[in-house]
Amino acid sequence: MVERDETILLVDDEESILSSLRRLFRPDNYHICTALSAEEGLAILDQNPVWLVISDNGMPRTNGVQFLKEVRDRWPDVVRVMLTGYADLNSAMEAINRGEVYRFVTKPWDPEGLRLLVREGLEHYRLVQENTRMRALIEEQNAKLKRWNESLQQTVEERTKELKQRNEELAGLYRQLKGSFVEAIKVFTGLIELRDPTIGGHARRVAGLSKSLAAQMALREEEAKNVEVGALLHDIGKIGIPDEILRKNERLLSAGEQARLRQHPILGQAALQIVDHLDSTGVLIRHHHERWDGHGYPDELKGEAIPLGSRIIAVANAFDHHRKASSLGLADFVESQLGLGYNGPFDPAVILALKGIIDGSTVDGESIEVAMDVSQLREGLVLARDLRTSTGILLISKGETLKRAYLLKLILYERQKLIPSTVYVYHPRT
Ligand SMILES: [Fe+2]
Structure with a gap:
């Protein structure tokens, strides 16, 4: 057409x-x-x-x-x-x-x-x-693209600058908050101590020792900070316990009073629950009276089921009470606890870290010998002494690592009274 x-x-x-x-x-x-x-x-x-x-x-x-x-x-x-x-x-x-x-x-x-x-x-x-028309169209589109590119680049640059500035402001604000947070906790602790002057600096000393133990055990910075704050606030739940119970010697408390006192770790955790940031600290506080052997409270947790931070606070707390009530020195406290091995109230690893602090050097866990029942042995532990039968035959040499196959045999031998019930192993490294 x-x-x-x-x-x-x-x-x-x-x-x-x-x-x-x-x-x-x-x-x-x-x-x-x-x-x-x-x-x-x-x-x-x-x-x-x-x-x-x-x-x-x-x-x-x-x-x-x-x-x-x-x-x-x-x-x-x-x-x-x-x-x-x-x-x-x-x-x-x-x-x-x-x-x-x-x-x-x-x-x-x-x-x-x-x-x-x-x-x-x-x-x-x-x-x-x-x-001609196509060329003009291409030129127009190219010019448009160029303008878009320029404005896009400018927008990206502006946004990046804004974000960077915002990040810096936030980082500054966070540092400020973090600093004032620990300060506020310290002031708060001072108020708790005002209520019972006999406590006098207990929380601060427990926090100081917990912080050293966390460092000795190479906890991550965030975790170590949590342990320190948890230690500062560990007895905050005592605010809810009547004065007459707090002032009595624990051994003289009635069963009811003792049950009331034993509520303080739970009350402490509940008090912190309203603050998001203190959730994990609350957990450490709840378990600071648990014992390694499972005879603690409130949940009767045992061994590694207890949070490590709580195990650290427990040792620092016990040591501070021990120092006040006993004439024994720190070294004696550590020795007596080490003697209990895995059967005591505290995590032997934390006790070893405490020993490290006393010695002023890092303790090599493998140089410490621990006595264990055959039933407590597990794969990977290293024998600290030769294991012989009751008649003196060498079964496993000192320095050998326990394998799964050995464990089954040892349990059988022990049941048949062919070997002693106690075996010496090196303390496992934490
Ligand atoms: Fe307590």
């Missing part, structure tokens, strides 16, 4: 030629303009979107070559075709060479040849226009 916007302009000073050209192109349904002179032709080009011009060369005043040159200068995309007689061939060739004319056609023209040439010329115009 031919589009009506395919406009062609015919220029010739002879009406008859214009008429025959019109007739020639009628079947093609182009929009056709005609002009009898170059001047008239330029005026039409000024007013109409012409695609293609066919101009006679031999016209009075302005000839075809001059006319088409001006068309090229003012409307470079318009396709220019020149009609020429044989006499003008040279000037027509020159015009082509100078790029002023797309094609030339000699008179008399071959009708079908001219129609085909015009068809091709219009196609050429359409391609040039499409190309």
Whole structure:
């Protein structure tokens, strides 16, 4: 289908030629303009979107070559075709060479040849226009993309700057909060001690020793801080216990009073439960009276089921009471506890750490010997003494690591009284 916007302009000073050209192109349904002179032709080009011009060369005043040159200068995309007689061939060739004319056609023209040439010329115009349009579109999109990129980059930079600033503010705020948090806990502890002056600095000393024990046992910073805060607040639940119970010697308490006093770890945990940040500290406080041998309170937890932080606070607490009530020194306290091995109230590992603090050096756990019942032995422990049968036959040498296969045999031998019930192993490293 031919589009009506395919406009062609015919220029010739002879009406008859214009008429025959019109007739020639009628079947093609182009929009056709005609002009009898170059001047008239330029005026039409000024007013109409012409695609293609066919101009006679031999016209009075302005000839075809001059006319088409001006068309090229003012409307470079318009396709220019020149009609020429044989006499003008040279000037027509020159015009082509100078790029002023797309094609030339000699008179008399071959009708079908001219129609085909015009068809091709219009196609050429359409391609040039499409190309220009596409190029403009690409340039516009490129410019748009560039603007987007610039504004995106700017937005990212602004957001990054804002976030960085916000992070710094938050970090500063967090440091401030953390600092004032521990300070507030200390003030709080001072208030608890005001209630019972006899306690005098107990919580602070327990916290100090707990902190050293945590460091000796290489706890992570966050965990160590938790143990210290837990130690500072370990007896906070005593606020809820009547004065007459607190002031009595524990051994003289009635069963009811003792049960009431034993509520204080639970009351302490409950008091801290409203503060999110102190949840884990509350757990340490709840279990600070549990015993390694399982005879503590409130939950009668045993061994490693007791949180490590609570085991540390328990040792620090016991030592502080011991120092006040007994003439025995720290070293004696440690020795007496170590003698109990795994059967005492405290975690031997914490006692070893305490020994390390006294000795002023890190204790090598493997150099400490612990007595164990055969039933307590487990895979991976290292024998501290040769294990012999009752008749003196060597079963396992000192320094050997206990394997699962040994454990079963040892239990069988012990039941048959073939070996002693106590075996000496090195304290496992914590
Ligand atoms: Fe307590």
